[in-house]
Amino acid sequence: MKYIQIAVDGPAGAGKSTIAKLLAKELNYTYIDTGAMYRAITLKAIEKKIDINIETEFDFIYKTNFKFKKDSLFMDGINVSQRVRNNDVSNNVSKVSSYLSVREKLVSIQQLMAKNENVVMDGRDIGYKVLPNANFKFFLTASIDERAERRHKDNLERDIKSDIKLLRTEIARRDYLDTTRLHSPLKPADDAIIIDTSHLTIDEVVSLITLRIREVENSGI
Ligand code: DC
Secondary structure (H helix, E strand, O other): OOOEEEEEOOOOOOHHHHHHHHHHHHHHOEEEHHHHHHHHHHHHHHHHHHOOOHHHHHHHHHHHHHEEEEEEEEEEEEEEHHOOOOOHHHHHHHHHHHOOHHHHHHHHHHHHOOOOOOEEEEEOHHHHHHOOOOEEEEEEEEOHHHHHHHHHHHHHHHOOOOOHHHHHHHHHHHHHHHHHHOOOOOOOOOOEEEEEEEOHHHHHHHHHHHHHHHHHHOOOO
């Protein structure tokens, strides 16, 4: 049996994970948040107190186990979904995700995960690197101001201290690091459908995407 793969890429705060999660629920597919995996490795490095600036310190990745269960990420059997959102992790994850050895290992795990079930996978390099043959590829964007506003609201709702100016600076910095890094920079696959979500609600984006999927399914392409 051939399983369906849906790739959702885009920068931080474009609504990727909320949209990918809803889409997965709607289609009854497994949702795989690859950003959470890079964050989890960063969390483990921080907890182990290793030097984040030394790539070879990340050998522990070969002995690290990941499992997604109902939208939650378990690392070595422990649910880390909440802790991977800490500011400390957010501020260090770009560095960690720039390492080739870390990327190669996580990409191979992600490819395995997509082999045996229908998946909606979100990240930065899914459409052109992790799942180049995905059945559907979407690239979500939004202006920096809009993304900072969304993160700010999200933080306030979660009772996390938040400064919108600082968020804007951090998002711009992360965009710069993610798009200019040497290995697998953030970019759309050539055949991805690009959706600017700045003036759309979450539900509108989910509807747009599901409509596109149904259209293709019904046309039998
Ligand atoms: O989507 P996010 O903000 O949780 O991602 C966290 C970091 O991980 C972000 O700096 C980019 C990186 N990342 C990546 O390099 N490749 C992916 N497939 C997913 C995330």
